[in-house]
Amino acid sequence: xxxxxxxxxxxxxxxxxxxxxxxxxxxxxxxxxxxxxxxxxxxxxxxxxxxxxxxxxxxxxxxxxxxxxxxxxxxxxxxxxxxxxxxxxxxxxxxxxxxxxxxxxxxxxxxxxxxxxxxxxxxxxxxxxxxxxxxxxxxxxxxxxxxxxxxxxxxxxxxxxxxxxxxxxxxxxxxxxxxxxxxxxxxxxxxxxxxxxxxxxxxxxxxxxxxxxxxxxxxxxxxxxxxxxxxxxxxxxxxxxxxxxxxxxxxxxxxxxxxxxxxxxxxxxxxxxxxxxxxxxxxxxxxxxxxxxxxxxxxxxxxxxxxxxxxxxxxxxxxxxxxxxxxxxxxxxxxxxxxxxxxxxxxxxxxxxxxxxxxxxxxxxxxxxxxxxxxxxxxxxxxxxxxxxxxx
Numbered sequence: 001x002x003x004x005x006x007x008x009x010x011x012x013x014x015x016x017x018x019x020x021x022x023x024x025x026x027x028x029x030x031x032x033x034x035x036x037x038x039x040x041x042x043x044x045x046x047x048x049x050x051x052x053x054x055x056x057x058x059x060x061x062x063x064x065x066x067x068x069x070x071x072x073x074x075x076x077x078x079x080x081x082x083x084x085x086x087x088x089x090x091x092x093x094x095x096x097x098x099x100x101x102x103x104x105x106x107x108x109x110x111x112x113x114x115x116x117x118x119x120x121x122x123x124x125x126x127x128x129x130x131x132x133x134x135x136x137x138x139x140x141x142x143x144x145x146x147x148x149x150x151x152x153x154x155x156x157x158x159x160x161x162x163x164x165x166x167x168x169x170x171x172x173x174x175x176x177x178x179x180x181x182x183x184x185x186x187x188x189x190x191x192x193x194x195x196x197x198x199x200x201x202x203x204x205x206x207x208x209x210x211x212x213x214x215x216x217x218x219x220x221x222x223x224x225x226x227x228x229x230x231x232x233x234x235x236x237x238x239x240x241x242x243x244x245x246x247x248x249x250x251x252x253x254x255x256x257x258x259x260x261x262x263x264x265x266x267x268x269x270x271x272x273x274x275x276x277x278x279x280x281x282x283x284x285x286x287x288x289x290x291x292x293x294x295x296x297x298x299x300x301x302x303x304x305x306x307x308x309x310x311x312x313x314x315x316x317x318x319x320x321x322x323x324x325x326x327x328x329x330x331x332x333x334x335x336x337x338x339x340x341x342x343x344x345x346x347x348x349x350x351x352x353x354x355x356x357x358x359x360x361x362x363x364x365x366x367x368x369x370x371x372x373x374x375x376x377x378x379x380x381x382x383x384x385x386x387x388x389x390x391x392x
Contacts, residue, residue: 013057041062044062053378184378185255188259191302192228192260204223228262231301233293233304234256235265235305235306236265236266238280240269240270245350270322270331271331271334273322273325303339305347306350307347308351315331344390346373346374346384348373353375
């Protein structure tokens, strides 16, 4: 069973190695956890999952292997897990606990009764001692009391259930699913790099202890406070074809402002030209010259463009191609200046990657970005942050 678990993890795209498998077995052998299915689940998850974006896939694999359910990834299982109960009980329950469970009959009788009640029951049921529901004394359900039972949903009240039958808790962290502010923050944190800057006004405990031990008297050491050293320039495409993605861009902007102290943002439309702005209501009256940005912010800034890159190819390649004003220099010229000034630069495209090849402008922007265009998904954002981290 454990070897099939390892194989299924790898098949689902989770990098599980034999070393981690041996660590899990050693932990079980040394009894570092309680003998409960929940404890085993959390131990296995902590051993194999190193990326929050893989939590949901791990839950699906765990359900498939240990519940004995033949299900494909992405489908929530609904069958009763008798193989799981039997396998876990044989490995983790003591002989005394196994004898206590027999008060309900055999495993097959327990699970058969549960199946029948699931088939017979119609609608929600609260209280009582027979139906599957809440607050009663039936062996099946939640929030009630029965010393030997199977909890279905809800939260444990007495910590006596044989199995916590829960839905997946981390489905929104799957790297193939839509982004949310929380998920974006998780991905952006890969870029955060902390450094010690400023005056030495923070007590360095480790150095003080080491110095005191070496000198024989109190040797106080101070150090600068740690600060987020990443500096970020964020350019957001607004209006037109970007209107359907306002919510997504708002979530990205909210996450970025909370994660980075040194963040400067500007808006543009379709392609970058000689001017950008910070307030969309005053986009034509209060503009910031792009030259000022290039001269004001140093080469150590990370550069992120966000947009669909969908426009007429002339808006990129020709002077006067802008749909809003006459641009004396082509958008491609300004894009090249930005990428040359800021070596760490990426473009986050709100469109699915499968659609990029259908639009000439997307291909042009991708070439100008030296192929550093990524989809605005959790996986794409993660790859973009890795790219920015490599360039300093």
